[in-house]
Amino acid sequence: MASTQAFPHAALAGKRILLGVSAGIAAYKSAQIIRLIKQAGGEVRVVLTDGAQAFITPLTLQALSGEAVRTSLLDPQAEAGMGHIELARWADALLIAPATADLIARLVHGLADDLLTTLSLACEAPRLIAPAMNQAMWRHPASQRNAAQLDHDGWQVIGPAAGEQACGDVGPGRMSEPEEIVDALARHLTPAAHTPDAQRPHVVITAGPTREALDPVRYLTNQSSGKMGYALAAAAVEAGCRVTLISGPVTLATPAGVERIDVESARQMHDEALRLAPSAALFIGCAAVADYRAEHPAEHKIKKTQGVDTLTLTLVKNPDIIADVAALDAPTRPFVVGFAAETQDVAHYAGEKLSRKRLDMVVANDVSHAGLGFGSDDNAALLIWRAGADVDQQSAAPQPKTALARLIVGKALSLIDSTAETM
Known part of the structure; x- marks a missing residue:
């Protein structure tokens, strides 16, 4: 390791x-x-x-x-x-x-x-x-x-x-x-970069889970700790970037030098992402966003009904944040990095996501391995990115999320630089 x-x-x-x-x-x-x-x-x-x-x-x-x-x-x-x-x-x-x-x-x-x-x-x-x-x-x-x-x-x-x-x-x-x-x-x-904010690359990152209300006291969520997204934010600051972190509910402290915007639901995160993405050079969608929400959250706490052993909920799709950012038109569209949590055929499904959502790079995690991914301090990944008309990839062995974050941010920034040189 x-x-x-x-x-x-x-x-x-x-x-x-x-x-x-x-x-x-x-x-x-x-x-x-x-x-x-x-x-x-x-x-x-x-x-x-x-x-x-x-x-x-x-x-x-x-x-x-x-x-x-x-x-x-x-x-x-x-x-x-x-x-x-x-x-x-x-x-x-x-x-x-x-x-x-x-x-x-x-x-x-x-x-x-x-x-x-x-x-x-x-x-x-x-x-x-x-x-x-x-x-x-x-x-x-x-x-x-x-x-x-x-x-x-x-x-x-x-x-x-x-x-x-x-x-x-x-x-x-x-x-x-x-x-x-x-x-x-x-x-x-480390001395702060002397470059004025307006000249520093702006990086927008989403992190953590979202909460989708069922009633005033209950919600749908997932096990994301936010550690990977927060590590990415710290790594982007190290790289000299101006960083805005759109965070779901987590128990993590804000990394030094990072502007943090707290949200609860997928729609709130979507609104902030679409507001900030046009000003960004790099957008990293690391949040574990709920795919569905309750169509009509109850106004009051849902009570058990005597003699009724089931509860039916009607769920509707949440907006696809990463796809909507990737669909922005130039010149406001940033370089877009998405994450893919998979349990099998990681390269296949991540490559399919890269193409289907028109992303520039995907970071794929095999979450079936114990001790990696959600809640853990370590992670492994497969980085897949567009290389002109082709697709290239790089494997990252299990390592602390802080180290993996530096690798991901470094790769994304180098790809942005190489793209700019060819234009």
Whole structure:
């Protein structure tokens, strides 16, 4: 499997990173985060909460970082007792990994009852945070509100990932892997492109599922996590593009530098896609859009009827977003990339979709393989594109979605460039 350490870490050379570690089992991964930052030429100072010391020792992190580890707010040896101010001023970036539900809640409410929360208030450098908690805790409405508030307050929220957890549960809440966290840190510290927005390629991406209401409390949807679309958005920003992400309902943080538009239904996503596509150089339809919706959603909650064991729903087709974008006339038509989730004859069905919907490129996934596709952090793909009058293709082995996203965006942009050169 390809390494997740795909983003160039040159941006970390000479940077001073303040790493906060709170009381979660994922604290052991903080050692690898330090190693990766040091390997990239960065400096690391570490702050441990009291609870974190039950999971990993200050001595371990001091040996790896080469710096004394701070644990106390009231330390008379730290800049005459003002250690939180000294650390906050020192840092080029603050990274907290792992961040527990408790720590996140305290940050949201501006509490400053230990060294880590205090310096978080005092630090004016970029702030990144990697949540880590049980899947039920992460899904709780309070945790979701808190994560959204962190994003609103300017924190970049990294992850969390989904999968098997230390408690035995399976689901979202596991801390992202150290390589992904350091990727995000490097990306955040990469100088922004100096090209004015008007001269940068505009990329529009759809991501996540849609929800089609049956009544005020029920809806039709699917298992899309949105991870692939969000990875594509981050990759397009890395490539120097201006990115607009049209997102269905997901629990993911907006990638740095991305404009995000939230929608619920397929028709809402269709309206936004058709509004934005004419201004785009590249349109990537990665969302798992519901094919059908209820013809007449009920005004009130549908009740069970005594003695009736069945319920009949009349469904009607939703608009075909990717086909409608591809049908736009030049010069407003962008380069159009679609996705095809298949379980058999992947190349055949993806090629047929390329032709039938008049797409420029298709990314085909075999979703029958366990551990790939919906909800997972990894994916494999077959890229098929038009090459003049012919069709060409490229296989991508199983790899992290972040790495696959870079491959897809890079291929699409290179095809756009080659097309422009022949015109």
